[in-house]
Amino acid sequence: MIPRYFDWAATTPMCAQALQAYQQTALTYIGNPSSLHKAGIDAAAFLKEQRGQTAILLGVPATTITYTSGATESDSIPILAQLWRRTPGRIIFSSIEHDAISQYRRLLQDKGFDIKILRARDGYVDPDELASLLTADTQLVCVMLVNNVVGTVQPIAEIAQRIRIFQKETGKMIHLHCDAVQALGKIPIDLIHLDVDSAAFSAHKFQGPRGVGILYNRTANLTALSKGGGQERMLRPGTENTAGIAAMNAALDNTMNGLPENLAKATVLRRDFEQRLSSLRGVALVSPSMDSNGRVSPYIAAISIHGIPSEIFTRVMYDRGYCISSGSACSNNTKLKSDTLLTSMGFSPSTAASTIRISFGPATSREELAQLCDTIQEESEKLQHIVRK
Numbered sequence: 001m002i003p004r005y006f007d008w009a010a011t012t013p014m015c016a017q018a019l020q021a022y023q024q025t026a027l028t029y030i031g032n033p034s035s036l037h038k039a040g041i042d043a044a045a046f047l048k049e050q051r052g053q054t055a056i057l058l059g060v061p062a063t064t065i066t067y068t069s070g071a072t073e074s075d076s077i078p079i080l081a082q083l084w085r086r087t088p089g090r091i092i093f094s095s096i097e098h099d100a101i102s103q104y105r106r107l108l109q110d111k112g113f114d115i116k117i118l119r120a121r122d123g124y125v126d127p128d129e130l131a132s133l134l135t136a137d138t139q140l141v142c143v144m145l146v147n148n149v150v151g152t153v154q155p156i157a158e159i160a161q162r163i164r165i166f167q168k169e170t171g172k173m174i175h176l177h178c179d180a181v182q183a184l185g186k187i188p189i190d191l192i193h194l195d196v197d198s199a200a201f202s203a204h205k206f207q208g209p210r211g212v213g214i215l216y217n218r219t220a221n222l223t224a225l226s227k228g229g230g231q232e233r234m235l236r237p238g239t240e241n242t243a244g245i246a247a248m249n250a251a252l253d254n255t256m257n258g259l260p261e262n263l264a265k266a267t268v269l270r271r272d273f274e275q276r277l278s279s280l281r282g283v284a285l286v287s288p289s290m291d292s293n294g295r296v297s298p299y300i301a302a303i304s305i306h307g308i309p310s311e312i313f314t315r316v317m318y319d320r321g322y323c324i325s326s327g328s329a330c331s332n333n334t335k336l337k338s339d340t341l342l343t344s345m346g347f348s349p350s351t352a353a354s355t356i357r358i359s360f361g362p363a364t365s366r367e368e369l370a371q372l373c374d375t376i377q378e379e380s381e382k383l384q385h386i387v388r389k
């Protein structure tokens with residue numbers, strides 16, 4: 001394990017089980033699952049078995065599982081499917097979606113869709129506000145489960161409830177898509193209870209390989225924009241990444257087994273971290289506190305270093321051997337985007353500009369966190385002293 005790694009929300013190291021599953025599958029199932037010879041038929045049977053395994057781990061039917069290249073692709077499928085509609089209607093995005101979703105706003109607007117933004121004051125969307133945005137021509141609603149910058153957990157089941165009531169009243173179907181990337185393996189998820197139509201997951205966020213993901217989709221009416229060999233029931237054409245899928249399942253199995261214990265440990269660590277933070281001068285918690293409302297992931301903590309731009313602080317911490325993030329690390333020009341996200345939540349531009357993200361994983365220890373806090377204190381004092389001069 002890399003010491004001083006506090007960027008688990010960006011990506012995670014592959015676990016031993018995933019590495020082993022990858023190697024074993026790559027060596028055993030060499031065929032293309034679409035080929036009609038023995039190697040292909042064996043690979044197809046293995047893939048079927050794996051799909052059943054993923055479905056069990058997610059608590060959903062196997063027919064709802066589509067394997068993709070990651071969450072960016074899983075998010076894109078239900079969004080781009082809207083382009084097949086004859087008449088573009090309304091699409092609602094929460095204001096705190098990851099770029100994998102929010103970057104489609106412009107394209108959809110250009111294609112004539114009526115894009116509405118559901119605000120997330122203090123990091124949370126309001127189901128009643130969502131209900132007020134629903135119209136008879138609303139086609140799609142996208143709200144993430146755990147925000148990747150501040151860790152807020154959105155009220156997805158309540159959002160779904162408002163949508164289903166509206167559907168009953170109007171007889172119109174509205175697709176609810178949920179980016180649940182930062183939730184899977186970290187906090188318990190019940191997709192059936194959440195009542196979403198589709199959800200996106202990514203293996204590298206739970207110690208699986210990069211470049212593999214899942215689209216959960218329970219509807220029959222999504223038509224992919226990508227065309228090709230018809231794999232994955234036409235939703236995601238392209239030769240399946242058999243070894244990657246097996247590795248993802250091994251990681252998912254591992255992470256689900258460890259979830260209660262790891263969550264309890266992360267919650268203790270987070271409280272400890274918050275307590276240490278409260279005694280640091282010029283440093284403040286931006287994420288909601290663990291004890292404020294119970295709707296925050298203990299694994300993601302955004303903090304601001306008063307008066308110090310986050311990219312400078314991240315760089316200084318890098319020089320001290322720490323891997324932390326100046327926002328969401330999964331897009332270029334990250335800084336600007338997380339600033340915009342934070343100001344949209346109601347934080348001042350100066351807080352947004354000085355916010356860094358610390359994210360934990362199962363390997364994070366109390367000692368490591370204590371050292372991190374000491375280093376944050378030392379470096380922030382030094383920099384703040386320079387700024388004051």
Ligand code: PLP
Pocket residue numbers: 009010069070071072073098100144147148179181182201202203211213329330
């Ligand atoms: N959605 C969220 C919330 C994320 O944090 C990320 C990650 O980086 C993504 C989507 C994109 O995931 P991937 O890297 O698998 O495409």
